[in-house]
Amino acid sequence: MSFMLRSLAFKVIKRLTSRKFPIVEWITTKELAGWLEDPLKPQPIILDARTEAEYVVSHLRNAQRIDLYHSNLVVSAESKDTPIAVYCSVGYRSARIAQQLKQAGFSHVYNLEGSLFKWANEERPIYTNAHITSLVHPYNQVWGRLLKHKYRAKVNGVETVSAP
Numbered sequence: 001m002s003f004m005l006r007s008l009a010f011k012v013i014k015r016l017t018s019r020k021f022p023i024v025e026w027i028t029t030k031e032l033a034g035w036l037e038d039p040l041k042p043q044p045i046i047l048d049a050r051t052e053a054e055y056v057v058s059h060l061r062n063a064q065r066i067d068l069y070h071s072n073l074v075v076s077a078e079s080k081d082t083p084i085a086v087y088c089s090v091g092y093r094s095a096r097i098a099q100q101l102k103q104a105g106f107s108h109v110y111n112l113e114g115s116l117f118k119w120a121n122e123e124r125p126i127y128t129n130a131h132i133t134s135l136v137h138p139y140n141q142v143w144g145r146l147l148k149h150k151y152r153a154k155v156n157g158v159e160t161v162s163a164p
Contacts, residue, residue, distance in 0.1 A: 006121065006146055010114045013090050017111075021095040023102050027110035029119050032085055036061075044083035044110070045075065049094040054137035057153045058126040060087065060119070068093050080105045087112035087119070089139040090146060117147045 014026065027035075035041055046063040048055050055065045066075070066086075075084065084106060088094040091111060098111040112119070120126055120136045127133060135153035138144025144152055 006148075009146055010090070010118055013092065014113055017092050017095045020092075021099040021111075024095045024098045024111050025109065026113045027085060028113050029122055029124060032110075032112055033124055035085075042083065044085045044108075047075070047084060047086045047094075047097065048116075049086055049088040049097045050116075050137070050139075053155070054089070054139065056128070057137040057155070058116075058120075058128050058133050058135055060116070061125065061127050063087075066097060068097060075101065075106070081107050083108040083110070085110045085112055087115040089115055089137075089143060090117055091115045117143075120151045121146075121148050 018024065018026075032044075035044065046060050047066045048059045048063040049066055049068050050059075051068075052065065055063075059065070068088075084098075084101060086094040086098045086101070086109065091114060094115055095111045098109045101109045114121075116126070116136055120134070125132055126136065128135075134151055136147055136151050137155055138147055138152045
């Protein structure tokens with residue numbers, strides 16, 4: 001899939017997701033990367049809203065996995081003002097979590113635009129067990145096409161062969 005098609009797909013996903021979860025605030029990959037690199041800024045809690053199988057393959061540095069389907073979200077934040085950035089594969093599941101956190105009273109919650117797929121496609125660092133990696137769980141055969149082929153981990157049950 002070409003750069004232009006991926007870019008368009010991420011825009012469409014954001015637009016549709018924003019309609020479904022209207023109170024969610026978004027943060028771009030560039031903004032989050034800059035924030036994480038700024039030692040003078042209070043660092044956000046990073047939440048990964050993917051499955052355990054996806055998280056094990058790779059995640060953002062210091063990300064905590066949060067169970068999307070657990071009805072009682074528990075976030076280890078000092079206060080409801082603590083900044084939180086949530087991501088998943090493309091932004092839908094994380095938007096759901098972000099909306100739930102906003103409704104629970106957290107005031108600075110951001111959904112990562114394009115989520116981990118866009119982050120990886122931009123060659124930003126991802127980790128497995130505190131070590132940098134380049135592979136990302138493709139979620140499934142369809143959504144995995146939004147991830148550049150060289151970043152798609154080979155996962156049982158998910159076909160990873162497709163156009164680059």
